């Protein structure tokens with residue numbers, strides 16, 4: 001099939017574009033960001049993900065994918081168009097559809113009948129209906145085009161793995177023609193008949209299709225993200241109560257998790273959910289509720305609780321360390337391990353708060369970068385250089401290398417001796433044994 005992916009240099013678009021090119025389709029990945037397209041043509045991924053560089057090199061070498069800024073030409077030459085542009089929310093939680101609307105105008109000006117338009121971006125059904133309506137003014141739905149939904153569930157940090165080994169493929173459309181086209185499109189992935197480099201894991205597994213209508217497919221995505229966010233806020237609130245009553249949240253979660261209805265997945269306290277999706281998708285869900293005159297009290301509570309988590313971490317720090325002349329080392333900038341994405345990262349929020357409070361802040365992250373125009377902030381290339389003379393170190397991202405940090409070396413280098421482990425990845429006993437003060441979450 002001739003496929004174009006619009007937003008093809010973005011996080012989702014790039015992984016998807018490369019992934020589907022290994023399925024034997026003719027893929028053009030287009031993006032308005034010329035810098036990213038140039039990087040990709042040269043084999044440089046604009047984001048960090050395990051396996052991405054090798055996948056990109058392989059697809060470029062085998063000429064399996066074309067990167068281009070010419071979306072119009074790509075649309076003219078495609079039978080199937082995947083839209084994966086960004087759908088951010090503004091400060092009021094309203095979804096910003098400007099990227100989607102720009103694509104709509106490209107489609108109106110260039111689309112050939114028959115084209116299947118596949119929405120991969122996370123979009124409320126009201127926006128999908130707007131797309132249908134606008135396209136319907138120029139083309140005939142059913143004859144010239146159809147719109148289907150195929151939401152994306154990849155986890156940043158595991159994105160390449162997740163493309164090739166998804167838990168499910170959700171297809172939402174209002175006609176069997178679209179569903180059949182998409183099932184056919186995905187058949188090489190389902191049949192595990194892929195052309196991938198050796199280091200890419202393709203597990204032997206059954207991948208179920210979830211076939212449904214358009215609104216349900218979109219709601220599966222929103223519901224999944226809201227539920228995951230709910231778990232994070234729940235466990236963070238539990239951790240806070242555990243601290244007050246003298247309980248240990250790790251024991252509480254493992255005790256609760258033995259009930260198969262509960263489980264322990266995604267139940268670790270931390271700095272709260274960040275990244276480009278959970279917060280904005282909850283906000284969009286609340287707005288969707290408002291549109292239909294529904295009160296989303298539960299969704300709002302999840303979001304409110306998450307917003308408080310960074311404040312609580314800052315309170316822990318200010319309680320122990322006076323800001324005058326103090327140096328604080330932040331370990332981890334990315335919103336989660338395995339990615340260099342700092343969008344909505346709790347670390348960045350905390351750094352800005354601490355700088356405002358008057359602390360000097362140093363940071364270290366193995367891949368993510370953060371700059372701020374403040375001479376009290378500096379990012380280092382090494383954990384130990386970043387920790388020299390610091391009054392405390394705060395672990396914010398669950399990178400593997402922080403789990404095996406040389407605690408003796410850290411103790412010798414630091415001015416004071418406090419470790420805030422905001423991912424609960426260290427063993428309190430081991431930390432305290434060598435004379436460092438340990439402050440975790442939930443105990």
Ligand SMILES: NC(=O)c1ccc[n+]([C@@H]2O[C@H](COP(=O)([O-])OP(=O)(O)OC[C@H]3O[C@@H](n4cnc5c(N)ncnc54)[C@H](O)[C@@H]3O)[C@@H](O)[C@H]2O)c1
Pocket residue numbers: 006007008009010011012013030031032033036071084085086087099102103120121122123152153154155156276277
């Ligand atoms: N990042 C994730 O983990 C993730 C996971 C699942 C779903 N999603 C959803 O996927 C969508 C994309 O997210 P992302 O993180 O990949 O965003 P992103 O910002 O990384 O990528 C969007 C890309 O679209 C490009 N773009 C914008 N307007 C364009 C236009 N008119 N024509 C061509 N390209 C254009 C941008 O330059 C950018 O490269 C969002 O709806 C998001 O909610 C993201």
